[in-house]
Amino acid sequence: MRAFYDVRERQELVRLDACEVLESPPGKEVGYARAVALGHLAELLDELLPDHEANDAIFRLTLLHVLTGDEIWMPVTYFDLWLTRLVGFLPELTECVVCGRTLNGSRAYFHALADGSMCIDDKRLASSEISSESRMLAAQMFRAPVESFAGVTWPKALGADLRKFLIQILQAAY
Numbered sequence: 001m002r003a004f005y006d007v008r009e010r011q012e013l014v015r016l017d018a019c020e021v022l023e024s025p026p027g028k029e030v031g032y033a034r035a036v037a038l039g040h041l042a043e044l045l046d047e048l049l050p051d052h053e054a055n056d057a058i059f060r061l062t063l064l065h066v067l068t069g070d071e072i073w074m075p076v077t078y079f080d081l082w083l084t085r086l087v088g089f090l091p092e093l094t095e096c097v098v099c100g101r102t103l104n105g106s107r108a109y110f111h112a113l114a115d116g117s118m119c120i121d122d123k124r125l126a127s128s129e130i131s132s133e134s135r136m137l138a139a140q141m142f143r144a145p146v147e148s149f150a151g152v153t154w155p156k157a158l159g160a161d162l163r164k165f166l167i168q169i170l171q172a173a174y
Contacts, residue, residue: 091116
């Protein structure tokens with residue numbers, strides 16, 4: 001869709017002049033899972049982005065064409081990971097924020113009151129573990145486009161700890 005609008009200084013409302021449909025919405029109905037996923041994406045964008053800011057990278061991220069059915073876990077994980085990185089909140093996933101020890105292949109933990117992942121020696125009480133598989137998955141998602149993950153079977157459990165980690169970071173931000 002292409003929208004033509006008028007923004008006036010010192011006014012919160014924008015006047016919409018015209019809209020053009022560039023691409024038809026999918027003919028498939030929106031199921032519950034997809035509706036919830038789209039609501040999640042919209043809420044994050046609304047809370048994290050300043051009003052009237054043009055951000056091309058985040059705009060392109062929101063065009064997740066793979067979020068067309070009820071298979072939501074891969075696109076949601078990809079979106080959350082990249083959004084956290086693009087808004088500048090993603091801590092380093094390969095080293096402990098307390099001591100700086102490299103976490104590659106070893107156990108890593110995160111906590112709501114910590115600024116990133118921690119090694120087993122520095123983890124806090126009631127920390128959650130983020131698996132080395134999820135950290136490797138995040139590294140793969142940074143190197144490959146979302147379409148390369150579209151054909152992969154993606155159950156809810158895959159990357160669940162990564163999603164929990166990312167949401168905890170984003171919730172602390174807003």
